[in-house]
Amino acid sequence: MSATASGVFSGTRTLLYKEVLRFWKVSFQTVAAPVLTAVLYLLIFGHVLEDHVKVYDRIGYTSFLIPGLVMMSVLQNAFANSSSSLIQSKITGNLVFLLVTPLSHWAWFTAYVGASMVRGLVVGAGVLLVTVWFAPLHAAEPWWIVVFAVLGAGMLGSLGLIAGLWAEKFDQMAGFQNFIIMPMTFLSGVFYSVHSLPAFWQVVSHLNPFFYMIDGFRRGFFGVSDVSPWFSLGVVAVAFVLVAGTALHLLRTGYKLRH
């Protein structure tokens, strides 16, 4: 039935639109603020470490840092969007408006993760646009930039969906953010090359999917990376499928949504 099919399509599109509109209406807080934060990181770390840290030959520390900060912003904001939207709707009770609709778990997933990706990529683009003036930077292999930004945003949007479904209170959400997302971001090589770490922490870093997202993304700018971008792509793709699959399963079974 094409009428139903178009209804399903426009239902999903409406939810995506609503989720994008939600963060866009408060874009000062959801877009401008994270761009400012990234610029502050760049100014402080870049200023302090420019002459002390050399990661790759011919690449200054500030140049090295920019792609890391861009990707970090993409990932954190993709996570923040789906997770905060869901927990707010759960706590204020307006999620009921969505629960009574015919939207399927695929529609929920597509819209929440899609809007998260939009926010992550918009913030990432904003960070890049502002920081690129501070140090020379060019895209050596641009396709990797796109592939890792999109996949990374998708994975963190899905992870935010899981956190938003699981958390019942704001402090649980803060716990998820502070004890899982933040450590994984900071131990991923945003601020350094993992080759500069002691052997043990190198091993730990290699178990962190965020490391492969950052490393693959950086490859797109410099044409060099700690590991093969194809290997990184494999790891990130598998991680995305696992996280997305879990999120879809939770939505389908109505985990903490339909009692």
Next chain:
Amino acid sequence: MPAISFQNVSKTYRGSRGEVRALSEVSFDIEPGEFFGLLGPNGAGKTTLISILAGLSRASAGRVTVMGHDVVSDYAAARRSLGIVPQELVFDPFFSVRETLRIQSGYFGVTHNDAWIDELLANLGLADKADANMRQLSGGMKRRVLVAQALVHRPPVIVLDEPTAGVDVELRQTLWQFVARLNKQGHTVLLTTHYLEEAEALAGRIAMLKQGRVVALDRTSALLAGKASTMLRFKMDQALPAALTAQSRVTGRIVQIKAHDAAEVETILATLRAAGCRPEDLEIGRADLEDVFLEIMHGEPQKVAA
């Protein structure tokens, strides 16, 4: 085909102190075009039953259909047929009234719906609030938006879960006129309410729930005729004689006593006179739904939860 069908619906919650049975084998059908009242005291299971109907909750056993569509296996079709006005006063603070309604309509795949949205706004007295943010609205106005949201996809079946709790008289009148008109146009309406006079005035048929079970299910007129009898009402300052307390209901100075016939009325008055009581504003009338409700709810000793 019934508009709504509950078939042996049971719901058990697993709590910290073992299992709580919220609904036990609830079965009844609501026919298309009916205005149906669902009554019961707090905790009787009304909202649980509505939640299962809306897909917010899942039955432990039994089956529920809306316009023939199973609410679990064919949920999309069931939810398209259903418009729910939730009990809680919830809203999305990010959007204006019109945005809220357009978005809700879009979820159901109904786009370019502004003509109907304008009609809803006009009928619910919201036309001048269309572009106001939800946060700026008073409680009564937010309640009207909830009603509009439930109707925005033109569902044939409308469920109102205590929609007039804490609502001023004017809105209550507006709302009932509007819902009554929708019912005349062929919409099926299921209403839960604490205001028994509302149910009596509007609902053609009524089910009463008590502790998760259906304890009465009949036409409103039949319930009034069958269960109740004549009521003697008066005001009095003195204490009621002990002989009459069992069949009476006392609210402050107002006393209501059930009487089956004229002879019984005379006996009651004689008893009062003998005890030295001086009843004022005495009147004899028919029992209303409140009397029936109380009679049914107190028909057997209330089990106190251990």
